[in-house]
Amino acid sequence: MTWEWFTDPDYWASRLLFQRMLAAIYLVAFVCAARQFRPLLGERGITPIPRFVAATPFRAAPSIFYLRYSDRLFATVAWTGAALSAALLLGLADSAPVWLSMLLWAVPWVLYLSIVNVGQVWYGFGWESLLAEAGFLAIFLGPADTAPPVLVLWLLRWLLFRVEFGAGMIKMRGDRCWRDLTCLYYHHETQPMPGPLSWYFHHLPKPLHKVEVLANHFAQLVVPFALFAPQPVASVAAGVVIVTQGWLMLSGNFAWLNALTITLAVPVLDGRLVERVLPGSRPELTEPPGWQLVLVVALTVLVTVLSYRPVRNLVARRQLMNYSFTSLRLVNTYGAFGGITRRRHEVIIEGTDDPEITPGTVWREYEFKGKPGDPRRRPPQVAPYHLRLDWMLWFVGISTHYGRTWLPGLVAKLLAGDRATLRLLRRDPFPGSLPTFVRARLFTYRFTTARERRETGAWWVRDPGPTIVRPCRLSPDGTPEPVA
Known part of the structure; x- marks a missing residue:
């Protein structure tokens, strides 16, 4: 069976950069978990994990901590995830056999999902599910010396579309200030955690705040559709996402949400452009094994089926924000700041x-x-x-x-x-x-x-x-x- 119709070598560099950036975000997430879990979720924490797993069925929150919990085990899980993420960042899986590469990417997904599912209110943020979903898709991308599977690249575009378009729709259905273009009169001041430049963003002229809102609407309601267009249009759309998310990174602290959204835009970029900035050159790529094709097709069917409820949610009058329809957080719905506080x-x-x-x-x-x-x-x-x-x-x-x-x-x-x-x-x-x-x-x-x-x-x-x-x-x- 030939892979000509299912792979695209031109996206080799885009895939590689995506994997590196995703590994870096995994590393940050695991370090955050390791350094903060004990007072929040530990055996003597504010909301202890043992109490949660005793009251919650496994099927509602699958996690390895249902087998056993101790603070030492949690620390081992978190630091193991951090170490493996660092190894992936340094290219551990680049030349591994396909099966081993998939295993190496599956381990951090399992470990982090296990943390998120018992994390309770401390892990109830949209970027937790986003990392879990992106991490699951990354399992199927394969190592650097094989041609990237096109279907997985398109599934990553579909994820990015839901992130951006969902955020745009929740705003248009939400606070009136998004429609009259005045939300940024308040947002830089009232956002969860302002950053070093937030004071300056807040004091921009009000007409410029309205331009910011218009640009946001364009980036989240129009540009996402262009992600599915042929090149170079798709790369331009990805570039708009990257610039917009970079602007948000400058204006406030939103954990790794913006960095992860930028990461999702990378595999949309024409790989020939990315190769110009990456060190080294493209290796001689081999065709992935046939069994990987079967898994990728099965993954595509699974995501297609599970997308029904997120799509219905996107067009629903009462749109849910940052909601997972499955306990494995495979295909979720996203959105942010449907309402803006004034004080x-x-x-x-x-x-x-x-x-x-x-x-x-x-x-x-x-x-x-x-x-x-x-x-x-x-x-x-x-x-x-x-x-x-x-x-x-x-x-x-x-x-x-x-x-x-x-x-x-x-x-x-x-x-x-x-x-x-x-x-x-x-x-x-x-x-x-x-x-x-x-x-x-x-x-x-x-x-x-x-x-x-x-x-x-x-x-x-x-x-x-x-x-x-x-x-x-x-x-x-x-x-x-x-x-x-």
């Missing part, structure tokens, strides 16, 4: 070591690594790293409903001076001691004006708001106990 409400957690609360009690603030706190601190660059606790506190600022299952546990950890939890923070206001009381308040934040910035050196102006967690002390059973 930024930031959760500020404070503690005191006073023995009793009085009108003169001095409260000291816990400082987080990424989210706004000290108004004089410039928003840091965090992405592609994902600070999960900081992100979840942004959701609590929108509605305390988002913190009902885990915020009390965080307060208890701070009262107990839990070292693993404190390592998630930038600054502990009680080094070497424990607070007697902890509380959480909402503050309204806004970016300083240019004049305020010059006069005060601050990036933010904030005003205190309501208390959302009353002052608590640690009860004998280890839970936070509100005081009158």
